[in-house]
Amino acid sequence: MSRIVVLGSGAWGTALALSLDRRGGHQITLWAHSPEAAREIVEAGENTLFLPGFPLPASIAVTGDNAVVGDAEIVVSVVPSEFLRPTMARLGPHLHPGQIVVSATKGVENKTFLRMTEVIASSLAATGLTLPIGAFSGPSFALEVAQGQPTAVTVAFDDPEIAARIQQEFSSETLRLYTSTDVIGVELGGALKNVIAIAAGIAAGVGLGYNSAAGLITRGIAEITRLAVACGAQRETLSGLSGVGDLVLTCTGSLSRNRTVGQELGKGRKLPDILAGLGGKVAEGVFTTRAALGLARQHGIEMPITEQMELILDEGKDPQEAIKELMLRPGKDE
Numbered sequence: 001m002s003r004i005v006v007l008g009s010g011a012w013g014t015a016l017a018l019s020l021d022r023r024g025g026h027q028i029t030l031w032a033h034s035p036e037a038a039r040e041i042v043e044a045g046e047n048t049l050f051l052p053g054f055p056l057p058a059s060i061a062v063t064g065d066n067a068v069v070g071d072a073e074i075v076v077s078v079v080p081s082e083f084l085r086p087t088m089a090r091l092g093p094h095l096h097p098g099q100i101v102v103s104a105t106k107g108v109e110n111k112t113f114l115r116m117t118e119v120i121a122s123s124l125a126a127t128g129l130t131l132p133i134g135a136f137s138g139p140s141f142a143l144e145v146a147q148g149q150p151t152a153v154t155v156a157f158d159d160p161e162i163a164a165r166i167q168q169e170f171s172s173e174t175l176r177l178y179t180s181t182d183v184i185g186v187e188l189g190g191a192l193k194n195v196i197a198i199a200a201g202i203a204a205g206v207g208l209g210y211n212s213a214a215g216l217i218t219r220g221i222a223e224i225t226r227l228a229v230a231c232g233a234q235r236e237t238l239s240g241l242s243g244v245g246d247l248v249l250t251c252t253g254s255l256s257r258n259r260t261v262g263q264e265l266g267k268g269r270k271l272p273d274i275l276a277g278l279g280g281k282v283a284e285g286v287f288t289t290r291a292a293l294g295l296a297r298q299h300g301i302e303m304p305i306t307e308q309m310e311l312i313l314d315e316g317k318d319p320q321e322a323i324k325e326l327m328l329r330p331g332k333d334e
Contacts (some may be wrong), residue, residue, distance in 0.1 A: 002169055005029045005069050007087065008078035008105075009037060009062070011050040011142035011281065016076060016104065018146050021060050023172035028060045029072070033079075033087070035064035049280065054146045070094040074102060074169065076136070077120060080282045081107025084116060088123035095129060102155065102166060104136040106190035106246075107284045108291035113298065115187040132162050135183050136170075137190030138241040139249035141256070148174045154242045156180040156187075178241060185237030188228040192292055193247040194285030195306050196220030198262035200251035202312070202319045205266020216305070217251050223303045227292070230299040258285035265312060266319050289313055304329060 002025070006017045009032035017030045032038040041047050041062045046055050056062065069075055069091050079087045084105060095101075103116045114122065117133045124131060138153030145151050155170070155177050157163040163179040171177050180186055199220065203212050224247070225238040237243060250256045261283045264274045275283070289309045296303045308322040 001025055001027055002073050003027045003071055004074045005031055005072035006076045006078060007031045009041060009047060013078035014047045014051045015142035015146040017060050018054060019175050021057060029068055030060055030062045031068060032064045038062045038064040051146055066091055067094050072099060074100045076102045076104055078104045081105055081109060081284060082287055084119050085123055088120055092124050092127045099131055100162060101131050101133040102136050103133060106137060106194060108191050108288050108295060110287060110291050113291050113295040117183055117187060132157060132159060135187040137186050139245040141253060143255055150174055152176040152241055154178045154180050154186050156183045158183060182234045182237040184231055185228050185233030186242040188231060188233060189224060189238050189243035190246055191288050192224040193250050194258045195289045195292055195309055196247060197250035197256055197258035198285045198309055199305050201259035201262020202266040205263040206319055217247060220305055221247055223305055227296050227301045230301050257281055257283040271313060286313060
């Protein structure tokens, strides 16, 4: 039996806790950002705010106690990207050598342009601690994972033996893990697809059809791959679950919050109103767009779709004008 603590009681963290508990053979704890948030879940018997309709079995402990991470063998981080660094500053003093950290957050940190595993590593370095940190990503809507629908994802660690251990510990009849040593590719594929998903939503919101969606997804993966490879990723990783797989899901699935944000933008709604309507849920692509462009500029990589998304999100650019400019760019070889 492994002791696993899932950090973050949003929809995705709760769904992962349910999946790991359903597998059996583990002691699962779901950590919430505050004792009050944990108490609400415990008293309701389910996560009514982020994942209603899924009772939490008594075998899943829910707590807001920071010290709980010290008891874990495996720590799964599902903290939203904008809160990850301060959260690790709180929890870092309770971590210790011998633990494994799995990052399941899909994002890039603003201003530093660091991937989530890098944010965790730099936060722990401040306490003098170095732990193996890997990435967990792929086409995986929280609702469907909670329902127990078959889902396939990738887990990546620099050390293939650790990746194989997580594969063994997490895999079940409803969750299938593939291993990789390409942490960069797995992380950036999962993070950058959210930006393209906003674009796909905008295309749907303004009434564009299947031709436009297919073109956007295809050129989107080209953008993602260019940047990921420039950062040290393996090109083939972006053809897998954490690249094309996650991109297709998030660009076409109605459960995608990023696509929903884009769709509402395409209909003419303002971003602050859209985000307020998410009820506390996070659309990571809104934050990742700015960070992705900063990372692209560092590496001299052109990302025309992402550039237009930044103008729409930050400057209120008319989506129709953005689409026109993308279509009228100078011709290129594919």
